[in-house]
Amino acid sequence: MPLPLRLLLVVTLLENVASALIQTGLFFFAEDRLGFTAMQNLLLAVLHGATYVVGALLSHPLARWLGERRALVLVLLAEAALTLLMATRPDALTVWVVSPVVLAVYGLKWPIIETYVVAGRTPRQTTAAIGKFNVTWSGAVALAGLFAGYLIEFEAWALFVVSAACSLVSVAICAGILPKQVDHLPHDHPERPDATTTTHYGRLLTSSRWTMMTAYALERIAVPLMPGIMASLGVGVAAATAWTTLLAWARTATFAVLGAWPGWHGMKSPLLVAALLVPPTALLMIEGPTLAWVLVGLALFGVWEGVAYVGSLYYAMVLKNAAVDAGGAHEAVIGGGFVVGPGVGLLAEKSAAWVASSAIAPAWVGTGLGLSPLALAGWIGGIWPLLPREPNATTDGHTDDVQTVEA
Numbered sequence: 001m002p003l004p005l006r007l008l009l010v011v012t013l014l015e016n017v018a019s020a021l022i023q024t025g026l027f028f029f030a031e032d033r034l035g036f037t038a039m040q041n042l043l044l045a046v047l048h049g050a051t052y053v054v055g056a057l058l059s060h061p062l063a064r065w066l067g068e069r070r071a072l073v074l075v076l077l078a079e080a081a082l083t084l085l086m087a088t089r090p091d092a093l094t095v096w097v098v099s100p101v102v103l104a105v106y107g108l109k110w111p112i113i114e115t116y117v118v119a120g121r122t123p124r125q126t127t128a129a130i131g132k133f134n135v136t137w138s139g140a141v142a143l144a145g146l147f148a149g150y151l152i153e154f155e156a157w158a159l160f161v162v163s164a165a166c167s168l169v170s171v172a173i174c175a176g177i178l179p180k181q182v183d184h185l186p187h188d189h190p191e192r193p194d195a196t197t198t199t200h201y202g203r204l205l206t207s208s209r210w211t212m213m214t215a216y217a218l219e220r221i222a223v224p225l226m227p228g229i230m231a232s233l234g235v236g237v238a239a240a241t242a243w244t245t246l247l248a249w250a251r252t253a254t255f256a257v258l259g260a261w262p263g264w265h266g267m268k269s270p271l272l273v274a275a276l277l278v279p280p281t282a283l284l285m286i287e288g289p290t291l292a293w294v295l296v297g298l299a300l301f302g303v304w305e306g307v308a309y310v311g312s313l314y315y316a317m318v319l320k321n322a323a324v325d326a327g328g329a330h331e332a333v334i335g336g337g338f339v340v341g342p343g344v345g346l347l348a349e350k351s352a353a354w355v356a357s358s359a360i361a362p363a364w365v366g367t368g369l370g371l372s373p374l375a376l377a378g379w380i381g382g383i384w385p386l387l388p389r390e391p392n393a394t395t396d397g398h399t400d401d402v403q404t405v406e407a
Contacts, residue, residue, distance in 0.1 A: 005129060007177050008117050009136045011170045015076075015113065016140035018166035019106050021159050022083065023048070024141070024223055025148035025241065026099060029159055031227040032152055032237045034092050041224035042342040044095065049220060049338025051100040055107025056331035063112055069178040072112045073171055079105045080167035087160035107335055111328040116178060118317045124262060130314055131259010138252040138306070145245035149238035200266060201315045203385040207268075208311030209333050210381025211275045215305035216337030217374055218282035219247070221345035222301075225286060233291045246295055247285070250302030251309070258310045268386045271311055274304040275382025279375035286348075287367050308382075344374045 030036035030044065063071045082102045086094050117133045118126050151158040222229075223244070230240035264270055281304065285297030313330055320326035348370025 005117070005132055007173055008113070009132060011173050012113060012117070012133055012136045013140045014166040014170045014173075015109065016137040017144045018079065018083070018163040018170075020141040020144035021148055021151070021163040022099065022102055023106070024145060024244070025152065025159050026095065027224045028149060028227050028237055028241050029090075029152050029156075030092075030095055031231075033090070033156055034095065036092075038225050038228045039346065041227070042221070042345045044099070045220050045224045045342035045345075046339055047096075047100045048103040049335055049340075049342065051104040052107040052338050053332050053335035055104035056111060056328050056335050057107075059108045059111040059328045059331070062108060063115075067180045068112050068115060069174065069180045072109060072116075072178070073175050075105055075109045075112070076167050076171045076174065079109065080164045080171065083160050083164040083167065087157040087164065090156040090160065107331055110331050111326075114313070114317070114330070115326075123265075123318050126314065126317055127262045127265070128259060130310065130317070131255060134255035134306075134310060134313075135252055135259060138248050138255055142245040142248035142252060145248060146242050149236075149241035152241075153238055197266075198319060201319055204266070204268070204271060204311060205315035205319065207271045207275065207382050207385040208308050208315060209330075210385075211271065211278060211308035211378060212305070212312045213333050213337040213340070214374060214378030214382065215274075215278045215282075215301070215308055216334050217341030217344065217378075218278065218301070218337075218371070219305065220338050220341035221348065221371075222282065222286050224342060225345065229286065229294065233294070235291065243291070243295065244298065247298040247302040247305075250299040251306040254303050254306030255310060258307070264311075265314075270307050272383065272386055274307040274311075275379060275386075277304045278308070278382075279371065279378060283368055283371060340374065344371060 027036075027041050027044070030041060036044070059071075062075075065071070066074070079102065082098055082105065086098050086102070114133070117129055121129055148159065151162060226244050227237070227240060230243065235243060258264055278301065281297050281301040283297075285294050285301055288294035288297050312333065316326040316330050348367045351367065351370035
């Protein structure tokens with residue numbers, strides 16, 4: 001039987017506040033309190049992405065070894081301890097050494113939480129559960145952004161103490177309510193996808209994963225740069241963190257719509273539009289000439305990132321029957337974006353600086369050139385799986401050829 005969602009959503013909210021304060025707030029903290037440059041923030045983001053991928057890939061073996069509940073409780077305890085350690089010494093050395101380990105812990109926890117949210121549910125029930133889960137986590141990220149700047153201005157340790165407190169409350173809830181292991185939907189359940197649906201969903205999963213990875217890569221370029229972008233537009237740190245949450249609010253609204261309307265299942269068009277529009281909206285939020293344009297970029301980017309995220313998580317969970325490795329692969333793709341994005345961001349920064357110093361074009365042209373390899377990869381990976389296929393003689397007239405499902 002699937003677990004009741006209410007307390008799982010409370011854990012989701014708490015854990016996303018805890019995560020967002022570090023994953024996003026830390027860059028504002030590093031710029032405001034420690035004097036980090038844009039290049040240093042991008043390098044830190046690369047390190048965060050690499051450790052996040054490691055954690056995500058280890059989540060399934062850890063859950064199989066310890067059981068889902070014990071693994072999750074231990075991971076959350078480690079998260080709280082590490083964040084409190086950062087509070088005791090909120091300096092540059094701690095940021096460089098401890099925060100990447102915290103990101104590895106984040107990579108460990110989310111696939112297990114996602115399995116508890118979805119396991120035992122039919123595909124239709126999965127839509128509603130994922131919708132509520134997505135709205136909760138994305139809304140929590142937006143809420144954390146609203147007060148992260150005030151915590152940074154208040155005391156150096158405040159950001160980390162609040163994050164740790166959220167984790168400790170989550171530990172108490174998970175230890176008290178979660179079963180040791182989750183129950184999955186029987187593989188012979190009549191609502192499990194048939195071979196034709198599996199093939200089609202496999203292509204949609206591939207498309208959504210490419211677009212999602214591109215979106216997260218571009219987001220992890222924008223987030224480390226956003227303190228400098230907002231400062232150049234005359235926005236203070238408290239207001240800057242709040243304005244930056246517009247991306248999360250737009251994504252949350254998208255999650256709410258898709259969670260309430262299952263009609264998008266199996267549709268190619270939302271993923272096609274998302275693949276096309278993610279790169280140009282990212283360029284707008286990074287190089288918008290005024291605050292208004294940057295905010296437009298943040299909002300539009302949040303919508304299309306949300307579409308790709310929902311597709312990626314839904315199709316993976318349905319195809320893999322809510323296994324932890326489905327969530328692990330989903331989070332690893334996100335972590336891949338965390339790694340690739342800041343690396344490309346360093347290239348874009350240098351390209352923009354060269355173009356601006358040469359006075360041959362506006363700086364945004366240089367940024368666009370620097371981002372173009374990532375944009376091109378996202379367009380190819382996101383669009384190619386959606387193109388029509390030639391009929392395959394072995395599929396009894398079905399117009400989709402057979403391919404191995406990536407999940």
